[in-house]
Amino acid sequence: MKIITISREFGSGGRELGKRLSDILGFDYYDREIIAAIAEAKGLDESYVEKALESGVSQRVPLTFHNSFSTIGMMQSAHISLLQEQTRVIEGIAKRGKDCVIVGRNADILLAEQKPFTIFVCASMEAKIKRCQERAREGEQLTEKEIEQNIKRINKNRAQNYEMIAGRKWGQAASYNITVNTSEWDIKELTPAVAAFARRWFEHNAL
Amino acid sequence: MKIITISREFGSGGRELGKRLSDILGFDYYDREIIAAIAEAKGLDESYVEKALESGVSQRVPLTFHNSFSTIGMMQSAHISLLQEQTRVIEGIAKRGKDCVIVGRNADILLAEQKPFTIFVCASMEAKIKRCQERAREGEQLTEKEIEQNIKRINKNRAQNYEMIAGRKWGQAASYNITVNTSEWDIKELTPAVAAFARRWFEHNAL
Incomplete structure (x- = not known):
């Protein structure tokens, strides 16, 4: 079985690279199928699950005096339960044993034993x-400024979630087989190059 | 003209990847041809030039009371002169206008206007x-410990030299087109995948 995981800023x-691959x-x-499956298992709304999983630890638990420790505990345990379901x-x-591409969700860490081909996708802030x-x-x-703030917030959350699960920093090149900078590429033109790379990997590392 | 630059831990x-590419x-x-050309132009020994260029700023100028400021100044200006020759x-x-692969020497920064395909090569400490x-x-x-210390020292120096020239951190994925982790590869098996990637890049970015 061949698994490709895509972590991405x-x-x-x-995501487009993953789909095209x-x-x-x-x-x-x-x-999104993963979010849908978690939502179904937990009887929760898909968009709630998505937001809850993507939000970082600090934002999920705003430490104001309105929050008692038990509230924090409940929020944390709800989040842990979602992570477990994920x-x-x-x-x-x-x-299932079928070749697949999985985008996001820290699948590179969760499926490390299956020796996936792991890709990290980044770009310059301007390109993002x-x-x-x-x-x-x-x-x-x-506005451009609002978009930049969104990008930074979401990537900070992804970094926090990764670090919680993996115990190391998100996006460090030594944690992935290949890191691709999409800044100067059209994704459609880039994909065959990544596909060739992945094929070569599986030739030498197929389980 | 197609230029590939390889920065590497x-x-x-x-280096092997560059040669095979x-x-x-x-x-x-x-x-090494670059070192040889600098040495010849400056009338210096090749191994001296190599060591001087690879050593980081802090090690080149040990700040003990034996060093007067003018000594430091002389060492710095000698280093700057080597960098200029480089x-x-x-x-x-x-x-010369011929397609080429250049390993090291911050060629990615020096030749940015030529739009090279820029590769950073990294690996886990264990693999290195x-x-x-x-x-x-x-x-x-x-000993293994001595080797690890060597690796860390040399890479710290490379990082310092890069940062001095580029004004940003060395080895950040967003500074290169592709970052390849060689930990789980035989370089010979990896090279065709990188070559395919580079070919694709030049198809869409040839000057």
Whole structure:
């Protein structure tokens, strides 16, 4: 079984890269499906699950005097329960034994034993802002500064969640097989190069 | 003209990757040739030039009371003169207009205008130590700890030299087109994947 995991900075085009990779390689693709499965198992709303999992530790537990320690404890245990369900869902995907691409969700850590080909996708802040502007829905009128703040906030949360699970810093090149900077690429043009790299990896590391 | 620059952690196999890449792609290859050209222009010994350029700022200028400020000044100006010659040599390589691979020497920064395909090569400390042990000459009997200290010292120096020239941190993924972790690769098996990536880059970014 061949697994590719994609960790990515918000705005880097990592999700598009993952989707296109799965198309080129004929692999299954998992992204929002994981959120949907967690939501179903927990009887929760998908968008709630997504927000809860993406939000970082500090923002989830604002330490004002309105929060008693028991409230904090309840919030933390709810989050841990979501993380546990996420682990179950991702392990379930691996158990199916089918080649797949998994975007986000720290799947690189959760499935380390399956020896996935691990990709980190990054870009310059300028490129990330541009990408966010291009994919903004009509009517979404954020300023460049607001977009940059969003990008920083979401990536900070992703870093915190990763560090909590992996015990090391997010996005360090030595933690992934390859780190791709999408700043000067059209994702469609980049994907075949990444696919060739992944194929080579599996030739030499297939389980 | 197509230029590939390789920045690499000591022990990561970046030099071997560069050599093999140039063979596969039929590009000229520059590594020690640059040191030799600087040494010749300055009338200095090659190994002196190499050591002087690789040593970091802090080690080059040990601040003990034996050093007067004028001594420090002389050492600094000698180093700056070497850096200037290095810039001239590397710009001279680019002026030849032939496709090439350049290993080290901050060529990615010096030739930024030529839009090189920039690669950073890293590896886990464990893998770097192993690689150093494998390529140690007979009679070289360093302990694992000594090898690790060497690796850290050299990489710290490379980081300092880069930061002095580039004004930003060394080895950050967003500063390169691709960052390759060689930990789980044989360089010979890895090279065609990197070559495919570079070819794709030049298809879309040839000057």
